[in-house]
Amino acid sequence: MSKITTIIDIGSNSMRMVVLEKSSRFAFSLINETKSRVKISEGCYENGGNLQEIPMQRAYESLKSFLNISNALKSRKILCVATSALRDAPNSKVFLNRVRKDLGLNIKVIDGEKEAYYGGVATSNLLHDDDFVTVDIGGGSTEFCFVKDGKIIKSISLNIGTVRLRELYFNKNNIDGAKKYILDNLKNILNLDLNIPSKVVGIGGSIRFLSKLIMQKNFYPLDAIHGFSYKVKDENRLFKDILKANSNEDLESLGVKKDRFDTIKEGTFIFQTILEELNIKTVVTSGVGVREGVYLTDLLRNQNHKFPENFNVSVRSLLDRFQVCPKQSAYFGNNAKKIFDILKPLHRLDEKFKTLLVVSSKLHSIGTTINFYKSNDNAFDFILSGLNYDFLHTSRVIVAYTLKFSKKSLPKAIDLEEYKELLPCLEDMQWMSFMIALNLAVNQDFSRPQVEYSLENNVLKMNLPNKSFLIKSYIEKLETPNNLSLEIL
Missing domain, CATH: 1.10.3210.10 (Hypothetical protein af1432)
Incomplete structure (x- = not known):
């Protein structure tokens, strides 16, 4: 693997990049992290899943900036993956071909199971926990990866996402329909022959932001999101207050920032429903996800995607x-x-x-x-x-x-x-x-x-x-x- 590697993750709501520098056989450090809320899936679920021109242009311009950063940091290897929005869109090749032709960047569209697996690889290696299920809420889908004794045993993706639910249900004020849609999808997990752990490792912007609100509300002493944990029963009140908010002013009074107004209610609704239905007791927040999973899968390709025993x-x-x-x-x-x-x-x-x-x-x-x-x-x-x-x-x-x-x-x-x-x-x-x-x-x-x-x-x-x-x-x-x-x- 190259000493400096760039990983780009094109999600439905946000596009993120990390640049990682390898220092020895398995060790590395983060030297850059950049995020752009391009909302590439905006308007697509109301238009047969097709990507719209303005969001595609936002994503294209952000990719150019990402590549400028990567080149300035002398990155020798770029791995770029795209998730729900591009894998669902009938016209995704329009965007993929333009990026390949103009920017020389090959985007790999991954399926939902692979996306969930990457989240599992990242968290099982970079969080000190043995038994948990990851929940990664995105704009178009939510991924679940079941980890037992530190090993991945099942990865699954469901078409539950903040942008998808907003356009299909929330914009039409059909909250009951949204709840039924989530529960119907969750049957795909409940029908599996799995012992569902009581601990969730939360990935994705919505879950991380909820954790930040909880830390702020409780005057938590350590300013670090990765590894922060809380008991679900202690924070149900905050979830309910967010869902009851009738205006952006109400959300702002709860500590929600403007760039989260458009997805926080949907994200909270999805997460709360999952926690209740799967009977989750504890949430551990992960600062790592698909990007780090892509990197580690490459770095540890000869190690079954797992660090050696006792390696930190x-x-x-x-x-x-x-x-x-x-x-x-x-x-x-x-x-x-x-x-x-x-x-x-x-x-x-x-x-x-x-x-x-x-x-x-x-x-x-x-x-x-x-x-x-x-x-x-x-x-x-x-x-x-x-x-x-x-x-x-x-x-x-x-x-x-x-x-x-x-x-x-x-x-x-x-x-x-x-x-x-x-x-x-x-x-x-x-x-x-x-x-x-x-x-x-x-x-x-x-x-x-x-x-x-x-x-x-x-x-x-x-x-x-x-x-x-x-x-x-x-x-x-x-x-x-x-x-x-x-x-x-």
């Missing part, structure tokens, strides 16, 4: 980008595991905390790379926004705070106040803080010593091969949790 693309891409020494990174990771395991009788933390301690230890030097002074604060701010993929919000915040307090003193309750709802108890965070601080302390001189640890009666005994004054004095200054004592043998 966010961590690997950050280590690549900041050129962290592989030997030091590996040492900190392995030593973190040893410290966690030997102290487990005292801290009693779940195994997921060991993974987060390893990640924190490996990424610690990033703060220094940004700026040597206040390196812990630098790392905290960067990780909150930069640890994008494969981390739910709780995990991201725990890693950020573990890095922030990887020093001699332990965090206090007031230090955790801002992100309290996403953090474990104070005692757990103090253990995480101490363990990473100890990990860094034994390697103060970067000699990567092979330390032997033992625990006896709340005393952690350490046999260091190099008992340097620097290391010994630093360890002696560490504040310890829960009456733990340290002894250097």
Whole structure:
């Protein structure tokens, strides 16, 4: 695969582009994301599915701009896919041929099942979850991909979309007809021999915007959409308020932006109906979808479209980008595991905390790379926004705070106040803080010593091969949790 790759997704409502740069075998980072609400399907469902001239021209002009961005970023490979609007339109070849002839761009029109599959590939690789069903609400269709134990088991597409419903039902004030149309389509899922999970991973602009409204309403502390989750029963009121809105002013009072006035009621109506009919309890919001799925299908074509076991693309891409020494990174990771395991009788933390301690230890030097002074604060701010993929919000915040307090003193309750709802108890965070601080302390001189640890009666005994004054004095200054004592043998 080319080092820099452009992916363009032409949807019924929006056209989106991502430009991704590969940094090592499986790692990559986002270097550009562009969106244009060209509404290519506008007016088509009222005209036998045929694309109309003005929306086609908008899409054509936006594609030219997308290609200008791609060329400026020296992208060597462009993958362009089109979904519901172009696959449904009898006259789609008019647009496809013009783009091919004038712009030299080959657009691949994908079927609904493939579109759903791409969403499943993206979310199963870039969200840390095992059992869920994706729901991707577009302008012309909605895609579902069932994932069990991290593996895709079924992909299906239904002709339910915001633009389709608006033109066929909402514009005619036939809400009952719209509800019946959705329920009739959902029978295609309910009749499948599948155990429908209680968790939805939501993809697409309508679902993401609903999540943004929920975050805003609840004064959510972390400004990141990917990985945000909520309980359906807690947010039904907002859905009902949107559907009851009689004017754009009513929508605006709920926080809806002008560019969403034309689709938010239809999108909310579709999503609420799906959640109720499939008996969904939890929604996890995905910042990735078809574009990332197209990219990963290409990147992982020899890996069954799945990252290797225990591979984390966010961590690997950050280590690549900041050129962290592989030997030091590996040492900190392995030593973190040893410290966690030997102290487990005292801290009693779940195994997921060991993974987060390893990640924190490996990424610690990033703060220094940004700026040597206040390196812990630098790392905290960067990780909150930069640890994008494969981390739910709780995990991201725990890693950020573990890095922030990887020093001699332990965090206090007031230090955790801002992100309290996403953090474990104070005692757990103090253990995480101490363990990473100890990990860094034994390697103060970067000699990567092979330390032997033992625990006896709340005393952690350490046999260091190099008992340097620097290391010994630093360890002696560490504040310890829960009456733990340290002894250097």
